[in-house]
Amino acid sequence: MKYWHYIILILVSLGLNSCEDPIEIDIPDGPQRLVVEGWITDQFGPYTIRLTLTNNFNDGSSNPIVEDAQVIVTDSENRFYTFSYQSDGNYVSDDSWRGEPGLSYRCQVLLPDGTIIRSTPELLQPVPSLDSLFFKEVFPPNIIEGIIQEEFFIGSTIRDPADVSNFYRWRLSQNGLPLTEVSSVVIFSDRFVNGNEFQIEVPQILFGRLDTIVVRQESISELAFDYFDLLIAQATTLGQSSGTAPAVLRGNLTNPSDPEEIILGYFGASAVVSDTIIIVQDN
Amino acid sequence: MSFAVPFTLILRFIAIIFLLSSAGSSHAQQSTVVIPQGEYRISQILQNMESSGLNLSFSTEFLDTNKIVRVSETDLKSVLSLICGQLLDYRIMGNDILIFQKEIQKYTINGFIRDRQDGEALLGTTIRVLGTSIGVVSNDYGYYALTLLPGNYQLAIQSVGYNPVVLDVDLESDLLMDIKMVSKQLELEEIVVTSYDSDHEIKGVRTSVNRIDMELAGDIPYLLGEVDIFQSALLLPGIRNIGEDAVGLNVRGGAVDENLILIDESNLFSTNHFYGLISVFNPDAVKDVTIYKGDIPSTYGGRVSSAIHVRQKEGNDQQLSLSGGLGLVSGRLMLEGPIKKDESSFLLSARSSFFDYVSAISGLDDSRTNFQDYNMKVNWRPNNKNHFYLSSYIGNDNNNDGLLINRQWGNRTVTGRWNHVFSGTLFSNFTLNYSDYKYEVSNPEESGQFIGSSNVRNYGAKSDFTWFVSPDATLEFGGGTIVHRLNPGDRLPLNDEGFNNPVSVDSEHGLEPYLYANLQQNIGERWIMYYGFRYSSFYNLGPEEVYSYASDLPRERTNIIDTTSFDRGELITDFHNFEPRVSINYNFGAGNTLKASYNRATQYIHLISNTITPAPTDIWKLSDIHISPSLSDQYTLGYYKLLPAFNLDFFAEAYYKSTRNIIEYKEGADLVLNETIETEVLQGDARAYGLELYLRKKVGRFRGWFSYTLSKSERQIDSPIASEQINSGEYFPSDFDRTHDLSLSGIYSISDRWTVSSNFVYSTGRPITFPEGKYVFDGIVLPSFNNRNQFRLTDYHRLDISARLEGKKTKPNGQPKKKIDYWTFSIYNVYGRRNAYSYLFRQQENSDQAEVVRYSILGTLIPSVTYNFRF
Structure with missing residues (x-):
């Protein structure tokens, strides 16, 4: 009986693992976009606006930049603020000003x-405070090759203001290094929790254990939220049967x-608050 | 020839008028001798009469003047009686004599056709009078009626999968005759069956119909060894799906929601378990599957592409029987038997997955995915005039993500039916049904707890009548109403503890009444005409808040200019559509038939999905002020050929289908709890055309079929507003466009215990969107897409094999065993081809480079074993 169970297990895991193989395909050049x-944030600049152009998906070189724009x-x-060209497609403002909550920027x-x-x-909305980060241990823990993995994730309690719709983005850094993968783009809204803690x-x-995590909580607009939502879907679920279909990712x-x-x-505008948490036992 | 009928009728009509106007007029000469005793040709007698001053009216249509009669009584009346014989009559008015056809009492043979073993009603059975072209087809409930002159007849009865029956009938009065037929399956030992039978030969079968022969379907290889109606349907021409784990079927280039899928006349909204790998139909409980791809009978409506009717078994009314099976995925058990022999029976069937193998797919060991199906049916036949049925299907899918979130979804249907025979020729069916699809997601975690749910409900009532007017004309008519109630979503906290606010979206209400009629008429021996229509209406009713959008701006939330509140039951908008359905068959002899049909269909409920294949969370939406009903027109031309000598049948069909107001989601559509779902969809047109070839051998040691489809399926979403166009308003290939699609299935019986079979399928890769470039945003490498579906995946092909071993049929002492059992061993994707399900365009891990990845779902060979038994 026990053997039988194993046979099923083997057959099933053998048969039904989906597989992913990197392949070479020709992708014709499309128009350069x-x-x-x-x-812009409510923190002092300098702010950077970067102008680049798309290149072929198979092109291993970095994207072309736009240099002579204003x-x-x-x-x-x-009021208007000029950005001057620095390098690598980056146009940089001076550090004498910062965005003000309640104003719109374009x-x-x-x-x-x-x-x-x-x-x-883009309306720069105030952002609720971030002062109660916590961490939790993954339970039950993952076991890899017989070794129990000690893994943690973080969270926070947030007091959402009732009078407006709020959209949030978290940018995380781990031990001083910003997490830039698409899987680290964290967005959420107050859609189901408006006005609640x-x-x-x-x-x-x-x-x-012992990781130091800095969370930068930003207010974003509804449009920016939708943009990131689609961006995440396009970068992660594309192609899978339950995934979204490829689409133009239009911004603003x-x-x-x-x-x-x-x-x-x-082009967005956010108010920003930050908090730090270190993962030590006995939270 | 073709004037014969009207001419006789006119003559008879004139005669009646004449008789009425001269009723009571003078009596004719009585006992004059007309002709001496002796033998004469009738024509001689008539000549003789005319020369003696009598005016005779008659038609040679019914009076054979060459016939020789022997005159013994010589008076006029006796001679006329002699001439008239049994079938004719005469009237004398002065010097005028009229000879006309007698109104002869015809009699009706009627009854049900059933399987002798288990009492199942056999639909689509032909009853033919041998030596004539007269015949009828049993209706969807197995009922037939044949009206004939008195006399002796030989009736030939043929049903697919059954041994033909020939019955001698001496018809002297109305005759109630239930016919029981013996399944060919029971005579497997004599594998070579010489008599031909074929769907296409059977009179009255329409164009573009495929019946899945459950016996044949049971013998081919399946993924994981689970006999699956949808996988079997995919081997027929014109039927595709998007990929290996795709939900639903695409029939002739139509979308998944364009198929009317019925289980015992109740609607199914979700047809797959395990995210598409397995369809919800438990093969044990299924009696018959009919797929109407083109010429959809007017009985069916409400979807624009096809009608797929799955009929559950009625339950064996002869003996108690337990059957079941065990495969890698699920276990099945079915109990059926008589409640009272020959009068009532029941069927109970359950199937359940017993292994959470999706955890192996996803790699999330804690996740749990399972499904169950329950089928139930009882029927009661108190007498020959009445038959009651109650049937139900309950399906359930469960998924737990291993963290907290639990999802549950499934279909529930209940159907109650009453078949009543009014008179021999008038049959009726009354149905009440209920169908519900429900999706539920819950998070029991203390602070974040909520329960979200959405559902679609249909309540239906209808009556269907079949009137066997004459052997040459059968009229089907009826009508009904569907009440639609859709709850697009609620998300409610379980109690006051948590931090979630309740959110709920207005429900939608609709009423869909319809009427239909369809006349099947045989004209001469070669032509069969079907003409019918369906008249459907749709009323979108309150309560609802309806938004109005600025007409020249994109339909977006920000462009709402007004809101109108409708009260409960108040009419918001309505639609009315006349749907003609016509088909002409011409049989030009020697097993050759040509058929042409035109079909219109309307759809008032739409599935809105933003994923590649439908997901359990998808939203159904009624037609309303913003979303117009879909409307399709389909033209089919087919040629059917029978080669009885080789037990082969063949067809070729060409079709063209154009559909208006199809649904496409907007890019990045958000469907969950969306109050303004109309802002997420676009409407446009679709067109699909193709050629289907099919060759089949149904009997013999070797059986199998070949199916090939050459087709195109395109969509167009155009609008004066640029942001509401897709691909700049040009036609683009739909996700289910396949240029070539070929499948080959073969079954070979090696001995009476071993049967081997194989499938080979090949199709052009599905259209896919390539990025036109890439860029970096926020440090993330992103593909940039624009026009949809301009490229294709590599071609798909796969070979499956299976072998079936029947258990010993006799005990060691030579007695036949009561238990029948068999093993099925199968290998799916024998050469382990990694067929691309899609390409992923993404950033390489730990790199700033992009990569293209071929994503295959079932990319290795998959062996399986199944055990089945029946007591």
């Missing part, structure tokens, strides 16, 4: 060929004289 990436950011009180790019690209105005846990990012940038043109990337 402009990618804009920039963020980049400015305006706020809803008609960026405008004048490309070398005279095309103007604009973002929609709620708990958020991030069980998909695992840490070890357009060419007003050709609204159909696809401009990639996002």
Whole structure:
């Protein structure tokens, strides 16, 4: 009887593991699209807005950059801030100003060929405080080759204000190193918890004992939330049967004289709070 | 020839008018001698009468003037009686004599056709009068009626999978005759069956219909050894799915939600377990599966692509029987038997997965996935005029992610039916049914606890009538109503403790009444016509809050300009559609038939999915102010050929189908608890056309079929608003477009214990979207997509084999065993081809480079073993 059980186990695991093989396929060149990436916060700058172009998916070299553009950011009180070209497609502001909660910001790019690209105005919303980070040990623990893995994940209690819809993003760093993989993009909203003190846990990012984790909590707009939501889906679930279908990942940038043109990337505005937690036993 | 019927009718009509107008007029000469005694041709007698001043009216249609009669009584009346014989009559008015056909009492033979072993009703059985072209087909409930002149007849009865029966009938009065047939399966020892039978030869079968022969289907290889109706259907021409773990079927280039899938007349909204690997139909409990791909009878409606009707077994009314099986995935057990022999029976069947093998797929050891199916049916036949059925299906899928979240979903249906025979020729069926699909997700964790649920419910009532007007005409008509109630979603805290707020989306209400009629008429010996229609309406009813959007702007939440509240039962909007359905068959002899059909269908409920294949969380949506009903027009032309000498049948069918108002999701659509689901969908047109070839050998030591489809399926989402276009409003290949699709199945009986079989399938790779470039955002390498489905995966092909070993049929002492059992051994994907399910375009791990990864779901050979038994 015991053998029988093993046979099933073997057959089943043999047969039904989906497999992934890297392959070489020809992907024709598509049109080169402009990618804009920039963020204003309520912390002092300098802020960076980066302009790059798409290249072939199989191209091993880094993306082409746009050098001779003019980049400015305006706020809803008609002030404007210039960004000057530094290097590697980065346009940098001076550090004399910072974003103010309650104001909207939009960026405008004048490309070398005279095309103007604009973002929609992004409201810089206040962000609720972050002061009660906690960690939990994964239970039951994973066992790899007979060794019990000691793994932890973090979370926090957040007091959500009732009067507005809030959208949150966490950027994490582990022992001083920012986590940049798509799996580390953490977003959540107050859709089901508006006005409540709620708990958020991030069980998909695992840490070890004595890790120091800095959480940067940012307020983002609904549009930015939707953008990241689709970005995560496109970068992680694509192609799987339960995954989303490939789609244009539109941000908030357009060419007003050709609204159909696809401009990639996002220009956003956030208020930021941070907190640090060290994983030591007896939380 | 073709004037014969109307001409006789006219003549008879004139005669009646004439008779009425001259009723009571003068009496004719009485006892004049017309002709001396002796033998004459009738024509001689008539000539003689006319020369003596009598005016005769008659038609040579019914009076054979060459016939020789012997005159013994010589008076006029006697001579006329002699001429008229049994079938004719005469009237004398002055000098005018009218000879006309007698109104002869015809009699009706009627009854049910059943399996002798278990009493199952056999639908689609032909009853033919030998030596004539007269015949009828039993209706969906196995009932037939044949009206004939009195006399002696030989009736030939043929049903697929059964031995033909020939009965001698002496028809002198109405005759109630239930016919019992013997399954060929019981005579497996004599494998070579000489008599031909074929779906296509059977009179009255429509174009583009496939019946899955459960016996044949039981013999081919399956994934994990589970006999599966959908996997079997995929081997037929024109039926595809997206990939190996895809939910649902794509029939002739249509979407998954465009199939009306019925189990005993109740709707199924979810058709697969294990995320698509296995369909919900427990093969033990299934009697018959009919797939209408093109010429959908007007009885069926509400979906634009096809109708798939799965009928559950009625339960053996002769003897108690226990059957079951054990495979790698599930165990099955079924008990059926008479409650009162020949009068009532029951069937209870259960199937359950017993191994959480999806944990092996996902690598999440803590996750739990399992499913169950329950089928139940009872029927009661108190007398020959009434038959009651109650049947039910309950399906259940469960998934726990190993952390906390528990998901549960499934279909429930209940069908009650009453078949009543009004008179010999008028049969009726009354149905009440209920169908419910429910999805539930719960998180019991203390602070974050909630329960989310959504469901789709249908309540249906309908009546169907079959009127066997004459052997040449059968009229089916009826009507009914479906009440739709959709609850797109609630997310409620389990108690006051947690931090979640309750969220719920307005439910949707609809009423779908319909009427239908369909006349099947044989014209002469060669033509069969079907003409019918379905008239369907749809009323979208309150209570509901309906948003209005600025007409020249994209339909987005930010462009809502007004909100209208509708009260309970208040009409929001309505639709009415006339759906003609016509089919013409021409039999040009020697087993050759040509068929052409036109079919229109409407759909008022749509599945909205933002994933590649439907997920249990997907949302059903009724047609409303914003979402128009889908409407399809399909034209089919087919040629059918029978080669009885080789036991072969063949068909070729070409089709063109265009569908208006199909549904596509917007890019990045968010469907969960969305109050304004209309902002996430787009509507457009679809067109599909193709050629299907099918060759089958159904009997003999070697059986099998070959099926090939050449087809195209495209969609177009166009709009004056650029953001509501897909691929700039141009036609693009649908996800289920396959240029070539071929399958080959063979079954060979080596001995009376060993049977081997094999499937080979090949198809063009499915359309897929390649990135037009890549870029970096936030340090993440991302593919940049634009136009959908402009490239294809590599071609798909696979070989499966299986062997079946029947247990010994006799005991050591030579007595036949009561228990029948068999083992099935199968290997899926014998040469372990890693067929691409899709390509993943992603960032390489720990690198800033992009990579393309071929993703295969069942990329190795998968052996399995199953054991089945029956007591």
